Amino acid sequence: NGTVNDLAMCGARPLYLSAAFVIEEGFAMNELWRVIVSMKRSADRAGVSLVTGDTKVVDRGKGDKIYVNTSGVGVIRDGIQVGSQGAQVGDVVILSGEIAVHGIAIMAVREGLEFESPIVSDTAPLNGLVESMLEVCSDIHVLRDPTRGGVASALNEIADSSRVGVNIRQDSIPLSEPVRGACEILGLDPLYVANEGKLIAFVPPGDAQNVLACMMQHPLGKQARIIGEVVADHPGIVLMRTSIGGSRVVDMLSGEQLPRIC
Numbered sequence: 001n002g003t004v005n006d007l008a009m010c011g012a013r014p015l016y017l018s019a020a021f022v023i024e025e026g027f028a029m030n031e032l033w034r035v036i037v038s039m040k041r042s043a044d045r046a047g048v049s050l051v052t053g054d055t056k057v058v059d060r061g062k063g064d065k066i067y068v069n070t071s072g073v074g075v076i077r078d079g080i081q082v083g084s085q086g087a088q089v090g091d092v093v094i095l096s097g098e099i100a101v102h103g104i105a106i107m108a109v110r111e112g113l114e115f116e117s118p119i120v121s122d123t124a125p126l127n128g129l130v131e132s133m134l135e136v137c138s139d140i141h142v143l144r145d146p147t148r149g150g151v152a153s154a155l156n157e158i159a160d161s162s163r164v165g166v167n168i169r170q171d172s173i174p175l176s177e178p179v180r181g182a183c184e185i186l187g188l189d190p191l192y193v194a195n196e197g198k199l200i201a202f203v204p205p206g207d208a209q210n211v212l213a214c215m216m217q218h219p220l221g222k223q224a225r226i227i228g229e230v231v232a233d234h235p236g237i238v239l240m241r242t243s244i245g246g247s248r249v250v251d252m253l254s255g256e257q258l259p260r261i262c
Contacts, residue, residue: 001125001196002147003072004046008127009143009199011082011134012074017043019053019070024063035066046125048072079138086141087162091230092208094201096129096215097122097223098174099151103193104182117178124197129220133201136214142202145195149253152191154200155238156252166238168228168250192253202230 007014019039023032043050105121107113126145133140142162146154151173159166175190183190197220203211208226215221238250 001042001046001123003070004048004125004127005145005196005199007072007074008125008130009082009145010074010076011080011130011140011143012076013131014046014048014072014074014125014127016049016051017070017072019050019068021053021055022063022067022069023055023057024065025057025060027063027065032066035068039068042125046127080134082140082143084142084144084158084161087158087164087166087202087230088141088204089164089230089232090205091141091202092205092226093155093166093168093228093230094203094208094212094215095151095173095225095227096126096199096201096221097197098176098179099146099195099198100175100179100183100188100190100193102196103150104179104186104188106194107186108182113182115178115182119178119182122195122197124220126197126199126220129199129215129218132214132218133211136210137203137207139207140201140203140211142200144200146198146200147194147196150190150192150194151200152189152238152250153253155250156236158200158202159238160236162230163235165231165234165236166228167231167241168238169241170243171241172225172227174223174225191250205229 003017004014039050101119101122105119108115108119130143142158144154144158155166179190212224212226215224239247240250241247
């Protein structure tokens with residue numbers, strides 16, 4: 001899903017993927033088959049083809065079982081210009097759904113944590129959602145999937161690249177109660193937790209409601225919300241209106257809250 005989403009965030013329609021496997025000596029064949037079948041299922045869901053690949057075997061104890069690297073190719077139709085430098089003053093910021101689910105789910109598995117309500121990764125291919133959005137508005141300025149560093153880091157990167165300010169509202173950011181509770185217990189800010197099935201869109205104000213309505217009709221955008229807007233003030237800085245009425249700067253993540261997971 002990661003490579004498919006990288007292409008979709010450029011406004012491209014993903015077509016083909018390659019996969020390279022680095023396999024540790026002694027890795028069980030049934031586990032390898034399970035990985036391959038999972039990749040095939042995900043590719044079918046995204047509507048892309050796995051067309052080429054490579055394998056390398058490393059000595060026992062030198063490969064942490066298995067690494068998989070993917071690359072992808074897609075096409076961008078005429079008239080689509082999406083990029084991190086494209087945010088404009090007045091743009092409306094739309095988030096496609098509840099944040100921090102994937103990062104907390106991965107942490108729970110890695111650390112053997114159990115919560116009262118199970119938290120399952122929301123990883124998903126976003127190309128179908130993006131295609132629907134571009135059908136409604138071909139002038140979407142920025143698309144970003146907030147993976148490592150979460151929503152906060154993605155917004156900071158866009159604000160810095162476009163030299164604009166971004167204002168967001170804490171109460172508008174969708175966050176499930178199980179994830180909120182897990183973050184409170186673990187001392188994590190959900191704005192910085194990784195996502196794998198969500199996107200942020202910067203949309204011209206005249207198209208925002210139509211794009212939002214389109215997203216909410218898609219299975220991966222049912223919980224989409226407008227969370228803020230682009231302003232001329234404080235270029236390169238993200239400000240958040242808190243739930244108690246104050247304001248705070250949302251900084252770029254320093255270091256990593258979680259080990260690299262995507």
